[in-house]
Amino acid sequence: MAVVRLPNGERIKFLVDCGQFLGEDDKYNYLPFTFDSEDLSFVLITHSHIDHIGMLPLLVKKGYRGKIYTSEDTKVLLPYALEDTCKVLGENAKRNRRPKFYTDTDVETTISHVCDCPMNVPIYTSPYTKVFFFKNAHLVGATMILVIISYPGYEDINLLFMGDYNNKNVFLDSEELPDWVKELRLTVIAEATYGCMVSSEVTTCFGENICRAARDGKIIHIPVLAVGRTQEALYFIRNLQKDRFLSTDVSIFYDGKLGMKNTKLFTNGSLHIKESMRDFLPQNLTWVDKTIRQALIEDNGCKIILSTSGMGSYGPSRMYIPAFVERPNALIHFTCYTTPTSLGGKLKQAGQNEKVEIAGMVVRKKAEVKYTAEFSAHSKADVEMEFLKKFKRLQCVLVTHGENESKEMFASRILDNVHTKNVCIFDRRNYFIMGPYELIKTLPSKFPIL
Numbered sequence: 001m002a003v004v005r006l007p008n009g010e011r012i013k014f015l016v017d018c019g020q021f022l023g024e025d026d027k028y029n030y031l032p033f034t035f036d037s038e039d040l041s042f043v044l045i046t047h048s049h050i051d052h053i054g055m056l057p058l059l060v061k062k063g064y065r066g067k068i069y070t071s072e073d074t075k076v077l078l079p080y081a082l083e084d085t086c087k088v089l090g091e092n093a094k095r096n097r098r099p100k101f102y103t104d105t106d107v108e109t110t111i112s113h114v115c116d117c118p119m120n121v122p123i124y125t126s127p128y129t130k131v132f133f134f135k136n137a138h139l140v141g142a143t144m145i146l147v148i149i150s151y152p153g154y155e156d157i158n159l160l161f162m163g164d165y166n167n168k169n170v171f172l173d174s175e176e177l178p179d180w181v182k183e184l185r186l187t188v189i190a191e192a193t194y195g196c197m198v199s200s201e202v203t204t205c206f207g208e209n210i211c212r213a214a215r216d217g218k219i220i221h222i223p224v225l226a227v228g229r230t231q232e233a234l235y236f237i238r239n240l241q242k243d244r245f246l247s248t249d250v251s252i253f254y255d256g257k258l259g260m261k262n263t264k265l266f267t268n269g270s271l272h273i274k275e276s277m278r279d280f281l282p283q284n285l286t287w288v289d290k291t292i293r294q295a296l297i298e299d300n301g302c303k304i305i306l307s308t309s310g311m312g313s314y315g316p317s318r319m320y321i322p323a324f325v326e327r328p329n330a331l332i333h334f335t336c337y338t339t340p341t342s343l344g345g346k347l348k349q350a351g352q353n354e355k356v357e358i359a360g361m362v363v364r365k366k367a368e369v370k371y372t373a374e375f376s377a378h379s380k381a382d383v384e385m386e387f388l389k390k391f392k393r394l395q396c397v398l399v400t401h402g403e404n405e406s407k408e409m410f411a412s413r414i415l416d417n418v419h420t421k422n423v424c425i426f427d428r429r430n431y432f433i434m435g436p437y438e439l440i441k442t443l444p445s446k447f448p449i450l
């Protein structure tokens with residue numbers, strides 16, 4: 001959240017993203033907001049991933065009545081994502097004997113507050129603030145958001161929220177930031193998901209692992225995010241078939257309602273994706289639901305099953321993984337970043353043949369479990385630093401999003417490689433006072449750390 005203190009004493013409070021803590025260990029979701037929802041002037045949303053939008057309906061339930069600004073494509077994706085999250089959170093709350101966060105009615109009300117904004121044009125969100133949405137290849141509909149705070153007689157304060165960042169995406173044409181933005185005196189809020197990794201450290205193994213496992217007659221399970229990774233993984237598999245690395249005789253199943261709905265939006269022209277990329281589905285693909293899920297789990301034959309969620313903690317993945325992880329003839333291949341407390345993260349820490357507690361049960365890790373960062377929608381540290389170097393008057397970088405270790409490593413890389421006055425780490429411990437020219441002060445927050 002940002003609080004703007006104007007010279008006339010007025011305050012403008014606004015929020016950029018309102019996400020859900022992901023992973024098995026979701027205790028932070030149960031903490032109250034650190035602000036009054038009714039006090040916010042406006043809300044900006046960078047993209048439709050749950051860790052950026054999952055708590056929006058709670059904000060509305062708690063009294064937020066203003067506008068929620070986002071891109072046109074995010075507005076299309078948002079209702080599906082929130083309806084699904086409402087269901088998943090409801091199931092989790094029931095399991096944990098906790099009250100529901102919000103209801104379908106709260107989701108509906110939230111959607112009625114959403115305003116879709118075109119890219120690259122000013123949107124006036126208050127008499128003293130204007131924002132610009134710029135295309136970000138992280139995901140269809142994803143944006144970077146520039147907030148310009150202006151007051152007569154004072155220098156503007158410019159904040160660029162990168163959101164989750166990537167510079168390329170097979171489904172999108174990439175777009176450069178306009179030159180005038182690169183000339184601004186600017187503070188950038190940058191993500192550090194892969195702050196510990198540079199592009200040259202990424203090994204490509206997914207295609208090879210999948211094809212080898214298929215040749216060995218294994219069950220192949222691929223947890224995927226419902227939007228972005230689902231479509232990218234299906235396209236990747238289609239290319240393996242096209243190049244004859246993977247036989248079209250190997251059946252492919254997809255289980256996950258949200259992923260299916262999103263894929264339809266990719267193919268039917270509802271989203272701004274490349275025309276040439278609308279036809280990307282592999283051969284021998286069957287969409288499945290819970291009525292045949294159990295039969296798929298019990299069958300030991302060679303097949304590929306893709307399902308949501310990407311980290312394995314929610315959705316059908318939460319059912320497939322505990323069943324397959326105990327089978328030596330299975331390959332479970334994660335395709336996205338997995339937090340340490342997520343199901344995928346826990347499996348990563350467990351040794352082969354070791355017992356591990358996942359999805360409320362103790363299982364023995366007998367399957368082959370693989371991870372790859374090659375698909376990631378997040379740029380690695382080197383690419384992000386190249387992006388930061390484009391700004392001629394970068395006054396401060398606030399590092400956010402990711403494990404503490406990644407944030408710290410990324411912050412030190414920026415200090416060593418990017419010309420900027422200050423680099424700070426965003427977490428629950430501190431907040432920052434920014435002026436038009438520099439970071440003025442870092443102060444301790446009173447937010448609880450669990």
Ligand SMILES: [Zn+2]
Nearest residue numbers: 047049138164
């Ligand atoms: Zn994201």
Ligand SMILES: [Zn+2]
Nearest residue numbers: 049051052164
């Ligand atoms: Zn994110």
